[in-house]
Amino acid sequence: MPRQLILDLLPPPPPTLDNFVVGDNAAAVDALRHWQPGRAIYLWGSPGSGRSHLLRAHCATRGTLYVDIGQSGHQLANLASRDQIDVRLIAIDDVDQLEPFAQAALFTLYNRWREAAATSRAFALLLAGDRAPMAMPLREDLRTRLGWDLVYRLQQLSDDDRAQALHARAAERGLQLAPEVVGWVLTHYTRDMNHLSALIDALDRYSLEKHRAITLPLLKDLLAADAPPDDTTTV
The missing domain is CATH 3.40.50.300 (P-loop containing nucleotide triphosphate hydrolases)
Incomplete structure (x- = not known):
């Protein structure tokens, strides 16, 4: 399947009050x-x-x-x-x-x-x-x-709130995230909720493109593929 078609399959839902994770707000x-x-x-x-x-x-x-x-x-x-x-x-x-x-x-x-x-x-x-x-x-x-x-x-979300938000974002796309995937994201990735939501969207699309289940190795492959190239050279 063409990559662009995969990227267009599941556009993220529009922001609403119902899909806002309230936390302490x-x-x-x-x-x-x-x-x-x-x-x-x-x-x-x-x-x-x-x-x-x-x-x-x-x-x-x-x-x-x-x-x-x-x-x-x-x-x-x-x-x-x-x-x-x-x-x-x-x-x-x-x-x-x-x-x-x-x-x-x-x-x-x-x-x-x-x-x-x-x-x-x-x-x-x-x-x-x-x-x-x-x-x-x-x-x-x-x-x-x-x-x-x-x-x-507006207060930043706690880790529990972020985990809830990640699961909710995944559920909107018909996905289930394994605990080790959520735990790794909360420990190693940005705390910015916009970036976390975008990561779930990208992970869903990458899973479709690679025909692989969403696992921690798949997540790491996605982040490695998305990382900027290393411009350093050895002399």
Whole structure:
């Protein structure tokens, strides 16, 4: 079977609240489940804590908008300058990467959010960054606005939570992971949940390509095949 066809067989499921492993983040997830226009929620945590997953999970329905500052701050500037904001929820990711012009746009958007909060034009803001509001590398008046409403720190998952997440990710693809596979991954691989999920996806595809069961030797073969070549040479 052609390699590209194998890679396209089982695309990863889209992020949802139901496939987010909650861990110690129950309060944040509960707030997200019950958001209403007129509220603002700021999530912060280290890479791999699930910030982008939670933001994208809220932007799969009509009337929502996802803005990735890491890709384009101009989308935010265009949004803030609209005559009318006609979406119910705006999710803005990677706020810590805002350029000065985008910081000004978010400042304007926050002011418009507050003015509209008690009216029929109300919309919700859902934002995410890598640190607490007052520690953000942003202009002072914008740091203050990030803390105007609800603020939650996303905690990294424990090893038990990660094991649960790995098994859940595998189950979504119809797989069962042996305990030694999960144990090796948790001991030797990154703790970043995004990378762990991607590893399960890659392992599934590699198993199909090689027509081999998912075992620890297969996992090690995959990682060896994916490792960058050693450029060192002996003289």
